Amino acid sequence: SRTVSIPPYELKIESLSSLDQTIDQLFAYLKETGQENELERLSPYFGTLWPSGVVLAKKIATLESNASQRCLEIGCGLAVPSLILLKKGMNVTATDIHPHVPEFLEKNLSHNALPSLRYENMHGLRDSSEPLKYDFIYGSDILYERYHAESVAQIIERKLSTAGRAWITDPARPYLQDFLAHMTRLGFQHRYEIEKESEKEIFFFEFWKS
Numbered sequence: 001s002r003t004v005s006i007p008p009y010e011l012k013i014e015s016l017s018s019l020d021q022t023i024d025q026l027f028a029y030l031k032e033t034g035q036e037n038e039l040e041r042l043s044p045y046f047g048t049l050w051p052s053g054v055v056l057a058k059k060i061a062t063l064e065s066n067a068s069q070r071c072l073e074i075g076c077g078l079a080v081p082s083l084i085l086l087k088k089g090m091n092v093t094a095t096d097i098h099p100h101v102p103e104f105l106e107k108n109l110s111h112n113a114l115p116s117l118r119y120e121n122m123h124g125l126r127d128s129s130e131p132l133k134y135d136f137i138y139g140s141d142i143l144y145e146r147y148h149a150e151s152v153a154q155i156i157e158r159k160l161s162t163a164g165r166a167w168i169t170d171p172a173r174p175y176l177q178d179f180l181a182h183m184t185r186l187g188f189q190h191r192y193e194i195e196k197e198s199e200k201e202i203f204f205f206e207f208w209k210s
Helices: 021-033 036-042 051-060 080-087 101-111 122-127 146-159 176-185
Strands: 004-007 009-013 070-073 091-096 118-121 133-142 160-170 189-197 202-208
Touching: 004 036, 004 051, 004 080, 009 101, 051 080, 051 133, 051 160, 051 189, 051 202, 070 080, 080 091, 080 101, 091 133, 101 118, 118 122, 133 146, 146 160, 160 176, 176 189, 176 202
Parallel strands: 070 091, 070 133, 091 118, 133 160
Antiparallel strands: 004 009, 160 202, 189 202
């Protein structure tokens, strides 16, 4: 594990030691076993803390604690923003689709002596008719496939409470504009800022309905 500084917090985070090496090993295994079509689903991009995740975690660190607020992270990966919210005593649900995310989540909760959180597979969240709404929905660098633009927008539309806010950070991926167009069509307003992290420009968006 390594120490990640998100002022005023410090977290011990279990992550992949080498993303490229892990992908190479995975591809070799899938090729050998005739499962190349599983590469997208099993690619271990979740196991790295990306600059967008750091920007989101730093923004979240500035929020006031409100234990009654329901919070939902979309495509959590290592879930650093959610761990910050747990440190603040918030009510957190994290979601992802990669089968190894829960294992890393358990380790990182343990490393930081944090209480358990609710974890859901994101496919279930997208298809769920569950009426539960969230006051705060957030995600970082989750628009890297064409279909993500619409599916993330639909999750926010379905799951955000009437007065809720959604925060999304993104390194200007090709499908960001599609996502913004979907959000506008769904009636959301937004504002944005540009932050610098690890020498990369990261867009921070806040969405709401008036």
